[in-house]
Amino acid sequence: MHWDVISNNFSYFLIGAYPQGPLGGLAMSILLALGGIFGAFWLGLLIGLMRISKSRFCRIFALVYTEIIRGTPLLMVIFWFYFLAPIAFGHTLPEAESALIALIVFTSAYIAEIVRAGIESLPKGQSEAARGTGLSRLQAMRYVILPQALFNMIPSFVNQFVSLTKDTSLAFIIGVNELTKAATQVNNRTLNAPTEIFITIAVLYFIICYVLTALSRRLEKRINRYQARDR
C-alpha cells in the first residue's frame, strides 16, 4: 500500500493549489454544494409556488420546466450549460460558475416538486381559515401555509441536498477542479495508488454528507421543540 501518496497530497485534496493558485479539491466541492443548495432552494421554491399559482401561464411554465429538467440526466445539463452559455450570454462562463448554474437548475426541479407536494399535503382548512381572518393569498402563504409546509419538507430537502452534494463530482467532466478531479490528477501522476486515493475521496464525501444530515437532524429537533411549546 502507498499511503504516503495520500499524506503528500492531502492538502491538494482539501484546498487544491490555493493560495498559490486557484481554489480546488474538497473546498471547491463544498462551495459548489453550498451555492447549489442555496440557489436550488430559492429557485425551487419559486417554481414550486408557480406550479400551484392561479395564473395558467405560470402553471404551464413551471410544469414544462420541471418535466424537461427531470427528464434529462444531470451530466447532459452540465454539458449543455457549458456549451450553451457562450451563445446565450455572448461570452464563455468560467467552468465552476457554469457547473453551479447547472446544479441549481437541475436540483430546483426536484425541490419544486417537494414544495408542491408539501403545500398540497396541508389540510385545506389551514388556508381557508387564514383567508377567513382577512389575510391576502400571499400573506396566507407566507405566514400560515409555508411555515408549516416547509417544516414537513425538511427530510425530503435533506435527501435532495445530500444527493446534490454528491452530484458536484460530475462537474469534473467540464474541468472544474473539485475533489474527484483532484483525485484523478494525483492518480494519473502517481499511477501506483488508485485504491488508496479513491478510498480517501470516498471517506471525504461521506464526511461532508454525514455532517449535512447530522445538522438537519438537529434542526428538526429544535423546530420540533419550538412547535410543541407553541401548541
Added chain:
Amino acid sequence: MRRLALFLVVAALVALAATPALAGKLDDIKARGTLIAGVKDSQPPFGFVDEQSKQIVGFEIDICKALADKLGVKLETKPVTSSTRIPMLTQGAIDLVAATMTHKKDREDQIDFSITYFMTGQKLLVKKDGGIKSVKDLAGKKVGSVKGSTSEQNVKKAQPECTVISFETYPEAFLALKQGKVEAVTTDESILVGLQNSDAKPDDFAIVGEYISPEPYGLGLAENDSDFRDFVNVALMDMWTSGEFQKIYTKWFGKDTKFYIPLEWEMELWP
C-alpha cells in the same frame, strides 16, 4: 402561448447576434498581453499538477511558454478535457490547444492544426520474459486496454486473433498484466512508459513492437486564421532548429526522467 413564441424568437435573435466576431488572434493576444493555452492537467508528463508547487507543468506547457515568449506576452494555462478542448477553442475561450490532441482529418472540419510537435503511437507493454515481441505474437492471447479507447479497436484490427480485455483505467490494466491475467497492455507509448516506471521494478517489463497506429500530436488552432497559424508553425520550426525544442523534450522525456522516450522522429521543416 404567444408570449412563449415571442420569447423563443428573442432568444434565437440573441443567439445570432452573439456569434463571435472574427478578428486576428495575433492582434488579440498582443493587445491582451497573455496567450491563453488549453492544456491537460492530469496527463504526465505533457501537462500535470506538480506535487510541490501545485502548478500545472509539463512538456506542452513549456512549448506554450516558448511561444508566449516569442510573442512577448505572458502565458496563461487553462485546464481542458478531451471533451471540452475543441468547443472551448471554437468559442474563443482559449487561443490554442496543447492537450495531447492527435491531428485527425475529421477534426479539420472544426479547427486547424499546427505541424506535428510530438509523435507517438500505440505499442505493447509486456513482461520481459513473456515471449511476446510484436503484435504477431499476440494470436490467441489476451490483451489489456481501456474501455472506449481507440487503442482497443486498433489492436483488434492489427491482430484479429487476440482477445481484448478492457479495464476502467490504465493502472488496472497494468495490474492485470502483473497478475498474469493478460499477456500485454496496449496504448500510446508515452502512457506505457509512465506505467512501466510506476512499478517498483520497471526492468521486469518491456515496451515492444512497431507502432500499431501513429498518433501525431498537433497544436489546435482556431479555424481560418492563417496569420496566427503561420506564426505558430514558424515558431515551432525555429525552436527545432535552434535546439530549444530538443532541450524541452529532454527535460520531460530524456534519459533521467520517468518517461524516457528517445527522440526518434524529426519535425517537418519548411525550407
